[in-house]
Amino acid sequence: MQPTYLPWMGYFDLMDQADVFVLLDSVQFDKRSWQQRNRIKSPNGELMLTVPVLTKGQFDQRICEVKVDASAHFYKEHFKSIRLNYAKAKYFKDYSQGLEKILNKSHGLLVDMTIEIISWLRNELGIKTELVRSSTLNVDDVKTGLLVKICQAVGADEYLSPLKSRDYIGEGELFVKNKIKLLYHQYNHPQYTQLFGEFVSHLGAIDVLFNEGNKSLSIIHSGRQASLDGSPKEASFRR
Numbered sequence: 017m018q019p020t021y022l023p024w025m026g027y028f029d030l031m032d033q034a035d036v037f038v039l040l041d042s043v044q045f046d047k048r049s050w051q052q053r054n055r056i057k058s059p060n061g062e063l064m065l066t067v068p069v070l071t072k073g074q075f076d077q078r079i080c081e082v083k084v085d086a087s088a089h090f091y092k093e094h095f096k097s098i099r100l101n102y103a104k105a106k107y108f109k110d111y112s113q114g115l116e117k118i119l120n121k122s123h124g125l126l127v128d129m130t131i132e133i134i135s136w137l138r139n140e141l142g143i144k145t146e147l148v149r150s151s152t153l154n155v156d157d158v159k160t161g162l163l164v165k166i167c168q169a170v171g172a173d174e175y176l177s178p179l180k181s182r183d184y185i186g187e188g189e190l191f192v193k194n195k196i197k198l199l200y201h202q203y204n205h206p207q208y209t210q211l212f213g214e215f216v217s218h219l220g221a222i223d224v225l226f227n228e229g230n231k232s233l234s235i236i237h238s239g240r241q242a243s244l245d246g247s248p249k250e251a252s253f254r255r
Contacts, residue, residue, distance in 0.1 A: 017178065018043065018079060019130040021067055022054040022220030023137070025236050026203040030178065032143045032236070033201070033243075036170045039134070041080040041127050042151040043162075047071055051079060052126060054220040058101045059212045062219070065094050069126050080151040082126040095119045098222070105211055107229035111140055115222065137221055141233045160190050167196050176201055176243060187248040198246035206239040 017027060019039045031037045045051060053066040068088035071077075095116050102108045114136050123129035127149075135147060148170060155165040163185070167175050174197040177185065182200060185191075191198040205217040209227050224232045 018049070018051055019127055019134060020050040020054065021052055021130050021133070022056075022065070022222055023050075023134060024054070024218050025205065025221050025224060025239065026201075026218075028137065028141055028143060028221055029203055029236050029240055030176060030201045031138065031145050032141075032233070033176055033240075034145050036148055036172065037145045038148050038150050038153075038166055038170065039127075039131055040150045040166075041131075042078055042149075042153075042155075045069075045071075045077050045079045045082045051130070052082075055218070056098060056101055057210060057212055057216050057219055057223055058097075062216060063097060063101065065097060065220075067094075067126060067129070078151070080125070080127050080149070084123055084126050084129065086122060086124075091119045091121075102211070102222070102226045105226035106209075108226045110229060111222075111225055114140065137225070140225060141221075141236070142230075143233070159184050160186070160188075164190050164194050164196060167191075168194065173197065174199060177246065179244070182246070185246070188246045189248055192247060200244040200246050202241035202244060204239050204241055206235055208235045 017030065017040060019041055020027065052069055053064055055062045055064050068085035068090055070083045070085050118129065118132050118136060138145065150166055153166060153169040155162065155169050157165050163175065173195065175191060176199045179200045179202060188198040207215050208224055210216065210223065211227065224235055228235055
């Protein structure tokens, strides 16, 4: 999975099912994605927090190369928004200092900040999965070929993929050829206690952590569905 800013619950459910979770930071950055932004809840509904980054003249930069726009001074503003909207959450005081410490750092690279937040959330949720950055694996390819090479680099014989990746993975023959079992992650977003009225799904996972504390991981687990077998059927090879 690409490292994203304040990832949602399903991100951590996928992580919790793996022995190794690869943070895909060696692919092209997309400023229209969740790599630099995510949502929290406010009395007026969803509130988007976006990390300003430097992109001018950097059309082909990889995620691991993207620099934070230090001149924007967004760190304190983001935590101020988080504090204002979650100060009354039951477990805010128990967990907020760790996040504030990360946001108060002057990170040069976006990925250094997002992965530090991901690591912090993993630890607070009680997930033990090993995290590896793809940029450290010395592998190069595109799409399915890259995924297979990453699996080989970490010694994996099973790959649990986000369901949306099915669009470009296709039939999965390349996984079969390399003796890697392909599975697709399925997740139904559970409801839990929130502030401010009607439930809103797919927020950053800090929402469940601040509201539900040490029950958060069991709530995340409650949305888990059986993984889909992504291996091609025998008929696929007879076309």
